[in-house]
Amino acid sequence: MRRRRSLFIALAVVAMLAAVWSYVLLQHPPQQTLDQRVQAVGAQLKCPVCQGESVADSQSQLAQQMRGVIRQQLQAGKSEQEVIQYFRASYGDQIVWSPPWQGFSLLAWLVPIALVLGGVFLLGFVLREWRMVTPTGATPDDVELANVDEADLAPYRAQLERELAADDPIFARQSRMEAR
Amino acid sequence: MHFSDLGIIALMLGLGFAIFTGVVAVIGAVRSKPLLVSSAQRGVLVVAFFLILASLSLVASFLTHDFGVSYVAQHSNLAMPWYFTTAAFYGGQEGSLLYWALMLSVFSAIFALTARRAPAALVPYIYATLMGIQTFLLIVLSTVSNPFVRLPVAPADGNGLNPLLMDPGMLVHPPMLLMGYMSFSLPFAFAVAAMITGKLDSDWLRSIRRWTLASWTIQTLGLILGMWWAYHVLGWGGYWGWDPVENAALLPWLTATAFLHSTMVQERRGMLKVWNLVLVVTSFVLSIFGTFEVRSGIISSVHSFAYSDIGSYFLAFLVLIIVFSTALFIFRLPKLRPEQEFDSVISREGIFLLNNLLLVGIAFATLWGTIFPLISEAVGKQTMTVGPPFYNAVNGPLFVLLILAMGLGPLLAWRRTSTRALWRNLGVPAIAAAACAAILPLAGIRDIWANVGFAVCSFTAGAILYELWRGMRVRHSHGESYPVALYMLINRYRQRYGGYLVHLGLVLLAVGVIGSHFFQVQQDATLKSGQAMNIAGYRLLYFGNYEETYPGTDTVKSIMQIYQDGQLKGYIYPGRTFYQNFGNQPASLISISTFGLTDVYVFLADWNGSSQATIRVFINPLTSLVWYGGVLMLIGGVICWWPARRKQSVVDSVSPVAALATPAAKRGQTVSKVQDQSNGKTGVPAKRRKAVTAASPASSPSPGSSRPSSAGRVSNGHDDEEVVV
Numbered sequence: 001m002r003r004r005r006s007l008f009i010a011l012a013v014v015a016m017l018a019a020v021w022s023y024v025l026l027q028h029p030p031q032q033t034l035d036q037r038v039q040a041v042g043a044q045l046k047c048p049v050c051q052g053e054s055v056a057d058s059q060s061q062l063a064q065q066m067r068g069v070i071r072q073q074l075q076a077g078k079s080e081q082e083v084i085q086y087f088r089a090s091y092g093d094q095i096v097w098s099p100p101w102q103g104f105s106l107l108a109w110l111v112p113i114a115l116v117l118g119g120v121f122l123l124g125f126v127l128r129e130w131r132m133v134t135p136t137g138a139t140p141d142d143v144e145l146a147n148v149d150e151a152d153l154a155p156y157r158a159q160l161e162r163e164l165a166a167d168d169p170i171f172a173r174q175s176r177m178e179a180r
Numbered sequence: 181m182h183f184s185d186l187g188i189i190a191l192m193l194g195l196g197f198a199i200f201t202g203v204v205a206v207i208g209a210v211r212s213k214p215l216l217v218s219s220a221q222r223g224v225l226v227v228a229f230f231l232i233l234a235s236l237s238l239v240a241s242f243l244t245h246d247f248g249v250s251y252v253a254q255h256s257n258l259a260m261p262w263y264f265t266t267a268a269f270y271g272g273q274e275g276s277l278l279y280w281a282l283m284l285s286v287f288s289a290i291f292a293l294t295a296r297r298a299p300a301a302l303v304p305y306i307y308a309t310l311m312g313i314q315t316f317l318l319i320v321l322s323t324v325s326n327p328f329v330r331l332p333v334a335p336a337d338g339n340g341l342n343p344l345l346m347d348p349g350m351l352v353h354p355p356m357l358l359m360g361y362m363s364f365s366l367p368f369a370f371a372v373a374a375m376i377t378g379k380l381d382s383d384w385l386r387s388i389r390r391w392t393l394a395s396w397t398i399q400t401l402g403l404i405l406g407m408w409w410a411y412h413v414l415g416w417g418g419y420w421g422w423d424p425v426e427n428a429a430l431l432p433w434l435t436a437t438a439f440l441h442s443t444m445v446q447e448r449r450g451m452l453k454v455w456n457l458v459l460v461v462t463s464f465v466l467s468i469f470g471t472f473e474v475r476s477g478i479i480s481s482v483h484s485f486a487y488s489d490i491g492s493y494f495l496a497f498l499v500l501i502i503v504f505s506t507a508l509f510i511f512r513l514p515k516l517r518p519e520q521e522f523d524s525v526i527s528r529e530g531i532f533l534l535n536n537l538l539l540v541g542i543a544f545a546t547l548w549g550t551i552f553p554l555i556s557e558a559v560g561k562q563t564m565t566v567g568p569p570f571y572n573a574v575n576g577p578l579f580v581l582l583i584l585a586m587g588l589g590p591l592l593a594w595r596r597t598s599t600r601a602l603w604r605n606l607g608v609p610a611i612a613a614a615a616c617a618a619i620l621p622l623a624g625i626r627d628i629w630a631n632v633g634f635a636v637c638s639f640t641a642g643a644i645l646y647e648l649w650r651g652m653r654v655r656h657s658h659g660e661s662y663p664v665a666l667y668m669l670i671n672r673y674r675q676r677y678g679g680y681l682v683h684l685g686l687v688l689l690a691v692g693v694i695g696s697h698f699f700q701v702q703q704d705a706t707l708k709s710g711q712a713m714n715i716a717g718y719r720l721l722y723f724g725n726y727e728e729t730y731p732g733t734d735t736v737k738s739i740m741q742i743y744q745d746g747q748l749k750g751y752i753y754p755g756r757t758f759y760q761n762f763g764n765q766p767a768s769l770i771s772i773s774t775f776g777l778t779d780v781y782v783f784l785a786d787w788n789g790s791s792q793a794t795i796r797v798f799i800n801p802l803t804s805l806v807w808y809g810g811v812l813m814l815i816g817g818v819i820c821w822w823p824a825r826r827k828q829s830v831v832d833s834v835s836p837v838a839a840l841a842t843p844a845a846k847r848g849q850t851v852s853k854v855q856d857q858s859n860g861k862t863g864v865p866a867k868r869r870k871a872v873t874a875a876s877p878a879s880s881p882s883p884g885s886s887r888p889s890s891a892g893r894v895s896n897g898h899d900d901e902e903v904v905v
Contacts, residue, residue, distance in 0.1 A: 099564050
């Protein structure tokens, strides 16, 4: 009963969040200024004369000119992808700062993704294997302890509690409760 | 007689003693001759002495401006202040290698001086491994990369240091990062020794973990200093560019982090031994790979200060290490059996496995992206670049999952967690995440990924803070005031609560990264005297430029006033410095003003005369959190590492079964002997934890678990901690 109620609460919260998010996302479709669009395109391109800097970040003469070209082309109504395509045509593939989703460079993306997914499957498989070995979850200690009379263990438990209590006050209450 | 001659002699003697020590240590171990082992111990100290001597000689050559030494002439000049002249010691390749060898010898010496704490059987092999690495470095140092080589004719003045390196960051970042790289040698040496001797018991685990924690903390410090330096110097408004060299420094950090987590599984459950060894060896291999990558110049990077031909030496060393470690693995594998079985996926060990998968996944994706252009070129396909967009797309989601796992971890108990306990524990963090996910979009944050990231961060922060609060509350109910309770909690259970601080620091850092990645505002403007620009509520009023000339450098600075919401906040002076020795290569003087958690980052891009300037302004929200988070991570790391008082108690050493088995076992000392015998064959007393587990009270701070066991009560509250360190 209580569990069902908490499930309802969780569902209500999720529904409320979904409502908020969809409202916000539908209400204000993200609108980018020209500056931001230039920036976004520039961040996708590598500055050809720099070391490890994007066209958006670099202060080199060439990068500044390229930013100018991006701005012109975006103003002329080209889409972001078309501008990037333009630079790829004139500078080659290495101008794009992330490998394209095609041909050989698809491997750059797929190998890490495949590896992580493979890791998940492997993990699931290994865990199942491990669990099958001991379906009851009983360890050798458990088995051994099962044969020991609880009364025999009591003094050791008590000693453990005493030492823990001497070590740290947190454990003290527990010992008192045991005493009662 | 120059200082450099002394340096060469010291290097040669160091090399001789390193070889001697390695050989003697192995013979001493194989023939069980304690005298030879203690001779090796002294050998380690002697090697350290000679490396300190060699390093001092190089520093002396720098400080006496002995430009007859080629390395000194290349990396310093008369105009440099003494601290940069000293720092030029590691400013080039030869010197940084010498610094590395020095640090290795110092760490080896520290190990040798504290060797009695380490398992005795391992010590000689650890000496031998360390000295093997040292021998390699000293061979390189005394042949192809000798910092003491003299020029036929000494120039009147040297070249000076690369302008990008003439920064306070130079004094702290490279030494820390190089030390971090180097420090992975010690865990590696422990792993090699363990594989040779087959002794992977809890003593081994404790020692290797402390050394790995030290390496981790140093590497964290090095990385954060590097981020801070990049932010202050490079002028593109960010601190992490997924540059190949940055990646190389991150890789061993990631695998070392994975190792620190999975050792806990080995410690508690006796599982994952092979995996842990793989992680340690990988961390060391990756740190050597990083050096190889930086030094060989196979990949272009902003760190390309020092190319040379020693790349091939490092490649050969890399291959040697990999072959050697693999052979040892194959030799040792049959004996590395797990001692306990896995109970449930929804458990602490399950989440640790997930953590490992994610960390290794991030490390692999990063490595893959770094070397993919090389692979692509090698197979004759198109040349390509792999830059930040790739890493952000692949690693971003993995990091978000990692942070989520960080929040879930403390909520789960070892072995298995009942669904009810899990739901109960999820309450507070879930409320925190839901509140964040509801409020932020309404407050105007519209980016979906930023919202997901913030919600996950608040979930994890909620989980950690709630856990801290519960611990404090329990102690408070025993009469401790809250600050004392917090202190006692952290002081008593350093590993656990230090770890929470690290996690909290990482969450803060993540919030900072999300903030500055998604909400950075950038604007370029060309201003004439008296003109102003407005950006995101800030206003910059430009007055003019002025020039300053010092020996060797010229500086241009712009004078501006900065206003926040119409109020004058102060003057800023973004500028450029030109170093005449380097063809007037400029270094930027970036002005960063912090308002609350937001940085106003002003970069002087260009200027014309004294009354016109082109500036690039970034508003970086939440960037300060990156630094606060980094500091918190460091504090947490040090707390985890900090040695605890030596304590002896029955809790540490006995399980009820072992105690019952021997009627004579009454008190701690006797019992611990008995337990040594009973666990002697397997070597890993993972079972001893049972005693603690069974006895921990249900009222302890984490009543998260409910394992149906014969012992009745289970808690994950206070059983994480080493009782003896």
